[in-house]
Structure formats: C-alpha cells, structure tokens
Amino acid sequence: MFELDIRSRQPIYEQLVEKMKELIIHEVWKPNEQLPSVRVLAKELTINPNTIQKAYRELEYQGYIYSIPGKGNFVAPQSKAINHEKVEAVKQQLLKLLCEAFYIGITRDDILSLLEEAEQSAGRGDET
C-alpha cells in the first residue's frame, strides 16, 4: 500500500503524511474509517512505530485524522480539516505554484485541464 523511499532525503514520516493525505483526499480511506495501528503498520513497513506515530500526530494536527486512545486512529470527517488558517495557507501555496507554472511556460489551458482532473478525482462527497 505504501512505497517508501528510504534513500530519499525526505523524512519517512513526511512521506507517510503525504501518501496518507492522498488516500484520505481521494476517499480511498473514508471518513471515520479506522487507520492501521501504529504497531501493525510499523511491522508491515519494517520501520519503527515511533515514526508512524509521528506521522499520525502530524495528520491529526492538520485535521485529517482523529485519535481515540485505546481504540485507534480514524479518518476525520472533512469538516475537521477545514479551518480558516489552513485554507489561507493552501491558497497561498497555490498562488506561488501557479506563478511558477506560468514562469516555466505552462499555459492557462494546461492549468484548466489540471483543474478539471482535480475536480473529478478529489473526494466530491459533501457528506458531513
């Protein structure tokens, strides 16, 4: 399920956060679904449980999951991920990246295509 690049200069826990975020955004992992336990996933990926936990804490901080001690970690309903600061941060990131895109010659039409693609693949269920 996860292909981690140990040799990458990007820390393992950051790679985990990115890939899990994708699974959540694309609703491969549905709201309130239970995530693999830190110990099970650590064993499966042959990495340390602490590293998984670090990724889970980061995902919780960003509003993508919530945890119930003793029970497990669960995908947060989308509403939890929506917070004004985060929205502004993503907008700013987006603006930067769009400027860069124009600079290196990506056209407005290219971007509109990507927009279509994103709109179709992103979780579109507007449930709770």
Add this chain to the structure above:
Amino acid sequence: MFELDIRSRQPIYEQLVEKMKELIIHEVWKPNEQLPSVRVLAKELTINPNTIQKAYRELEYQGYIYSIPGKGNFVAPQSKAINHEKVEAVKQQLLKLLCEAFYIGITRDDILSLLEEAEQSAGRGDET
C-alpha cells in the same frame, strides 16, 4: 531583502532558494542580472558563505541562475528554466495541491481568482 527564520525547521538554504525563486519569477531580479556574491550576502545575512553557495547551486540545478567562475552568479534567461522534467514535476505538484484545495472546501471560483492573480503578477514585477 531577505527575512530568514532561523528557528524554522526548514533549512536556511531552502528558505533562500524559495525566496530567490520568487524574486526571479516576479522579475524583481531580471534575466542576466548579477546576484549578490556569496561572501557579501553571507555577511549581510550573518550566515555562512557555504550556505549561500548551497542555495546558489540548487538554483542553478533548477535552471533559475547560471554562474561564471570568477565573475558571479546571474539570473538565467527564462528559456533555461524550461525543461520537460521540471514542467511535469510542477504539473504534478499542482494537481496534488488542487485536489487538496477542493477537499478543504476551496471552490472552483476561488481557484480561478488565484489563476488570474498569478497570471498578472508572474513576470510583471509585482510583489507577492
């Protein structure tokens, strides 16, 4: 000119790369303009010349500047920054970010506004 956050977990040289890239993209630094020398900038920012050099090497690798040993570092003409791999990489980043944007409730119209803003500010000397 640069406000560096030493306390940030983001390495100084990465912060430099980001900020300089912005200056180049927004044509505050024009093509073929000479960048500050590694020693002068290091003294100005009270950091080590090696750290500046690392940032310059990264910018050169990404095609945003070129260097002439003995003379200095210079802003690359835009054509140098355009390389197929980079274009694809930025497109992929953009797609990911757009998906995330939709997920957290940013609307299509919001994004179209950002697109306008980017189109106007990229390469026209506007500030961020």
Add this chain to the structure above:
DNA sequence: CTGACTGTAATAATAATAGTAGTACAGTTA
C-alpha cells in the same frame, strides 16, 4: 603584474533532527 574582487572545493567540528530500540502506562474490548 598586483590587488581585490569573484566562484569553487575541501576538510573538520558542532548542532539539530530523524530514526531506532526498548520500556512503561492507560484505555478498550472480547
């Protein structure tokens, strides 16, 4: 040519961070 710039390279030492290993404690559930 000299002197004062420029970039580049390399080494060594330090500081900060990522990752592992192990242990312990508490809540949940069958």
Add this chain to the structure above:
DNA sequence: TAACTGTACTACTATTATTATTACAGTCAG
C-alpha cells in the same frame, strides 16, 4: 484476564544542516 489500542519517555545512532577555515583559480581595474 488477555490482547489489543494509543501515548509517553529515555537513550542511542545516523544523517543532515550549518559554521569555520583554508585554499585555489578566474576576472578585472589600476
């Protein structure tokens, strides 16, 4: 009770970022 779950903490190692220092070579104005 037993076997899960999350969380917290300490200690150790490996990696990386950053600094400090030195050295060498190209450029250019005097």
